Amino acid sequence: MTTPLPSWPPRSTGRRTTAPRVAVPREPLDPARTGRRWVRRRARGMTVDAAAAALDVARFDARQNSRHEDLTGDERGPAELGEWERITRLLADATPGTVYDPDTDDVVQAELAADAAAAAAREVELREAMRIAARADELQALRELHALDQAEPRQGDEAVRDELTRRAGGYIQDDIDAWLARALAAHRGHYRDPAARETAAGLLPHWVLAHAALLAELVRLVPGADVHQLAFAGRLATTEPEAAGDLAVFLTRARTEAH
Secondary structure, three states: OOOOOOOOOOOOOOOOOOOOOOOOOOOOOOHHHHHHHHHHHHHOOOOHHHHHHHHHHHHHHHHHHOOOHHHOOOOHHHHHHHHHHHHHHHHHHOOOOOOOOHHHOHHHHHHHHHHHHHHHHHHHHHHHHHHHHHHHHHHHHHHHOOOHHHOOOOOOHHHHHHHHHHHOOOOOOHHHHHHHHHHHHHOOHHHHOHHHHHHHHHHOOHHHHHHHHHHHHHHHHOOOOOHHHHHHHHHHHHHOHHHHHHHHHHHHHHHHHHO
């Protein structure tokens, strides 16, 4: 039994993605975080009395800075003051004689764990962007050799399509769209998996899905038809995607009723 293509028209999933540019991941600039880290370095080894003295200085600086209009939007100063207040309270609640150690500060350790997770996520994004760029280079080389159909579609090629479109200044890449539509219709490559075809319904533009649906029905209607004989399906899907989708639905219904 043949697994049908995703239903037409496709459901709106909001999952359209555009491949990211390849860039070295970096931690976003955050003046408030920088200020808190500076305070923690200064506070290491301080007793509650030393921290309280540093807090008094921070409060004085805050009052002075409040008189300067150019510091109205300053984020670092208030963050430093807030951190001195937190550390002073932490030491005041601790056993007498305790000195501040960021390594045992639960708040600091939670932030470090969050930072590590964010850095790992940025690294994953970078690797994915590099994979997409390499795959785009591969498909581009095959295009130039007029051998695109030799490539088997892989997971993530929908994002590669977006990358090639971006490289072309946003212009639709008809040959890439046609290649994906043919692969989707024939269940080639990773599109053998119904889940992959369902995912494609949320990632590919509607004209590619209409082209694939129409191709699938035409091939069932005329088994063995050469792909070049069905080139009109791509033109119809590109110029009139709704009509192409409606025709695919009509052919499906006619075939079902005939059996």
